[in-house]
Amino acid sequence: MADRSWSLASRLRGMFTKPTIDETTWEDLEDELLRADFGPDITEQLVDHLRAQVERFRTTDPKDLQRMLRETLEERLAKHDPTLRLTDRPAVVLVVGVNGVGKTTTIGKFAKFLAGYRRSVVVGAADTFRAAAVEQLATWAERAGATVVRPEQQGQDPAAVAYQTVELAKREHFDVAIVDTAGRLQNKNGLMHELDKIRRVIQKQAPIAEVLLVLDATTGQNGLAQAEAFIEHAGVTGLVVTKLDGSAKGGFVLAVQERTGIPIKLLGQGEGIGDLTGFTPHAFAAQLVG
Numbered sequence: 001m002a003d004r005s006w007s008l009a010s011r012l013r014g015m016f017t018k019p020t021i022d023e024t025t026w027e028d029l030e031d032e033l034l035r036a037d038f039g040p041d042i043t044e045q046l047v048d049h050l051r052a053q054v055e056r057f058r059t060t061d062p063k064d065l066q067r068m069l070r071e072t073l074e075e076r077l078a079k080h081d082p083t084l085r086l087t088d089r090p091a092v093v094l095v096v097g098v099n100g101v102g103k104t105t106t107i108g109k110f111a112k113f114l115a116g117y118r119r120s121v122v123v124g125a126a127d128t129f130r131a132a133a134v135e136q137l138a139t140w141a142e143r144a145g146a147t148v149v150r151p152e153q154q155g156q157d158p159a160a161v162a163y164q165t166v167e168l169a170k171r172e173h174f175d176v177a178i179v180d181t182a183g184r185l186q187n188k189n190g191l192m193h194e195l196d197k198i199r200r201v202i203q204k205q206a207p208i209a210e211v212l213l214v215l216d217a218t219t220g221q222n223g224l225a226q227a228e229a230f231i232e233h234a235g236v237t238g239l240v241v242t243k244l245d246g247s248a249k250g251g252f253v254l255a256v257q258e259r260t261g262i263p264i265k266l267l268g269q270g271e272g273i274g275d276l277t278g279f280t281p282h283a284f285a286a287q288l289v290g
């Protein structure tokens with residue numbers, strides 16, 4: 001079973017099995033929400049809302065509070081639509097994000113995920129500067145049964161690789177073309193310029209269906225600042241939260257969606273090729289609260 005250390009269920013169990021809701025219930029709830037990286041604002045809103053609900057329904061039963069928390073989280077998580085838009089042929093997906101967040105692994109898992117829906121996939125290694133990065137991506141993609149477009153030589157213009165990837169997808173009628181991109185941030189302007197160019201050359205051939213920004217749950221909201229440039233400049237249409245397993249930061253999922261206003265579309269919960277799932281607010285809220 002997937003590692004669900006991000007779930008609050010075991011940490012909240014003591015609170016929900018008490019005979020009655022009391023003042024420590026609220027303190028404990030607040031502590032746990034903060035620990036889970038919901039952030040101070042959302043935590044305060046949740047606690048205030050639940051206190052009002054408990055008062056309104058005149059309940060002292062912690063089981064009611066548990067249900068109310070689950071429903072409140074589900075409602076807030078469901079405010080954004082997690083559906084991947086992959087109906088174009090080919091559906092072009094650009095994957096962006098800071099280095100080390102799990103971008104390469106995510107692309108491999110995503111190719112496998114799509115293969116499960118019988119979609120043919122071509123992956124373009126447009127992060128052309130590190131040969132090892134290209135090979136790592138190729139290994140993952142091949143494991144997923146996807147075709148790979150490699151740079152012709154190290155350091156080739158990333159936009160050229162993106163172009164060739166989409167061209168191949170069109171010519172050979174692939175369902176999905178996934179384009180990996182560089183994540184180095186030493187020079188933010190250079191990177192954003194490169195991404196712009198990649199987008200422009202792709203759009204000469206096909207619309208871009210999704211721009212997915214990969215975020216690492218272990219760094220949580222602290223890591224969000226690093227991704228700001230992508231959110232501002234890259235036309236991000238969906239978020240992928242990786243490394244949720246072992247993160248203890250389940251609240252990050254709600255916080256990041258509300259802070260950015262961009263829907264979460266995929267969750268990564270492990271290093272295996274099968275450890276990527278779609279995002280379902282109902283199931284996530286149920287697993288988060290227990």
Ligand SMILES: Nc1nc2c(ncn2[C@@H]2O[C@H](COP(=O)(O)OP(=O)(O)OP(=O)(O)O)[C@@H](O)[C@H]2O)c(=O)[nH]1
Pocket residue numbers: 098099100101102103104105106133183242243244245246268269270271275
């Ligand atoms: N536990 C866990 N580890 C993950 C997950 N996704 C990726 N990783 C690990 O995170 C590390 C970095 O992953 P990469 O896919 O290489 O990250 P990247 O963003 O492509 O990094 P660069 O290749 O340096 O750009 C690897 O050790 C992965 O196994 C996940 O969902 N859970």
